[in-house]
Amino acid sequence: MAQVLFALAVVFAGAFAFLNGFRDASASVALAVRTRALTPTVAVLLAGFFNFIGAGLSAALALAVSRTWVQLPSGENGLAILVAGLVSAVLWGLYTWWRGIPSSSTHALVGGLAGAGVASVAVGGNAVGGVDTSLLVQVVLPLLLSPVLAFAGAYLLVWPAIWAARYTPPNVVNGRSRGAQSVAAGAVAFAHGLQDGQRTSAVLILALLASGLSGGGEMPVWVALFTAILLTAGTLAGGWRISYTIGYRLIRTDPLRGSVAQLLSSAMLLVGAIGLHLPLSTTHTVTSAVLGSGSNQRFPTTNRRVVIRVLAFWVATPLATAAAAFVLALALSPLTQP
Template sequence: MELFLLVLVVLVAGCFAFLNGFHDVSNSVATAVRNRALTANVAVVLAAIFSFIGVLLSTGLALLVSESLFRLPQGPAGLGVLLAGTLSACGWDVYTWWRRMPSSSTHALVGGLLGAGAASAFLGSGGPVPDGGVLWRLVLLPLLLSPVLAFVLAWLSVYVVTWTVRFRTPREVNRNTRMLQAVLAGTFSLGIGMQDGQRTVSVVLLALGAAGLAGGMAGVPFWVQLFAAALLAAGTLCGGWRIAHTLGSRMVRIDPMRGANAQAVGSAMLFVGAMALHMPLSSTHTITAAILGAGANQRFATVRWGVVLRVLRIWVFTAFATALGGAILYLALHPLL
């Protein structure tokens, strides 16, 4: 039974990686395609290649989650928590894709695991135990503050770039920043691999640990990285374009210069979070806030605040909805564990 649960958790983690790529490909390519820096097909292939590479480059976040943030109960109870929490996150990704709303897969996964863990603890099986204030300091706080920081940095960076190109014609600026956007689309995809790809690696490592096999403390097996990278890239290739329209057109209309600013700010934040600080940041929250910040810094109103408020409501409800879903799923699975 335990081996069957382990295989099931790994398969569901693969589904989560695929949906993560399918759901979040818009983060990388929305502004580049909207501003005609890249064609849609080229942008998606570029995003898939670089997200694949990104997963293989960094394992710091995965080790942080599997070693420091959660201590799961051993055996079927721990595997059940992972199964229920990850299934809840998968369901939320499908729902928000259908609603054309950008949402954080990271928030969804954390919420699902905490909800399933609470249900497990309620039934006396034990739940994931966060290590003191590490969960708040290294996960929840960065996830909450990163959109604010991205908005402010993107808004301020427009002043810097506008002053830098003040003697250039609009045509020259647009041509040069379109070229830059093509590069930054790949750069941001690399950041997605280094950030979002590590979530799947973390789930598999936690599952191996709960099953009593080599996991977090023994390092990251290469097959786990390759598994997560391949499925994230496959999901990216399939491309959920419903959300790209929301990011590129419905929320705000921005020119190539502001689009490049948003991508540069988002990429820098993902790299710093993954490589320097080992903090998980939501690529969706980061790029969405950066696009809004760059778009808001214009002389005429371009932000559609009604759409923005609907997106914010989805963000607020994400962790609560997936926590509830994770708890319900664990309660349903418990008799079988």
């Protein structure tokens, strides 16, 4: 049974990576397509290329993440927890994509692992170690801090951007802003690969550790390639439902404000991934920066009903996946009992 559970963990880790790229491609390309900085085809190809590079390089960080993230029980118990957490995150990702809601894949996964861990304890199994710290560091703090910082930073940066362009003809400002957006779209995609690639690689390392197939001392090449290829494939497939929400439904924006939002988002994500090793949600950061830059206008631009719905889904994500994983882990528990 351990081999079957390991195979399921790999399959659903691949589905998680594909869906992650499929949904979060919108964070990289939505604004660039909205302001006509890039065509949809070029934007997706650009995002796919830089996602692959970022995910490939993230393998160097994944070992550290796997050691400091959560500690799964060994054997079938740990693999069942991982499968339940992955399945719940995938199902929630599909539901939020269908609703056109940008939400965090990382928050969904951590919530799923927490719920599955509680179910394991409820049936007499082992607990998931470090899950309380992961919920605090990877869900609660980023949910509270990164959207606020991204919104406030983008809102404030619009003023110096407008001041610098005050004597420049509007068509020149728009052209330069679209050029900056093209660069920023690639940077956001690269940062997304770094941030989310290491999460999927860490999941696979946890599966290898739980099954006894690896000691966790080195990164298998197939794990890095598996993650990068599926994340890129999902990006190339494109999740246009969420792109439409970010680019058109949330707020009205222009090339200058779009470039401010994406440049700030890419800077925050890169500093978080490389400098601080802090897991920031690409979706939360970009969406909040879009709202911040677009709100700094002299007329109402925000669709408040959509914003409230998005915020509600952000709060509900770890709770919903925890509940789903709890049920799934209970269903799997008979398979892991001696």
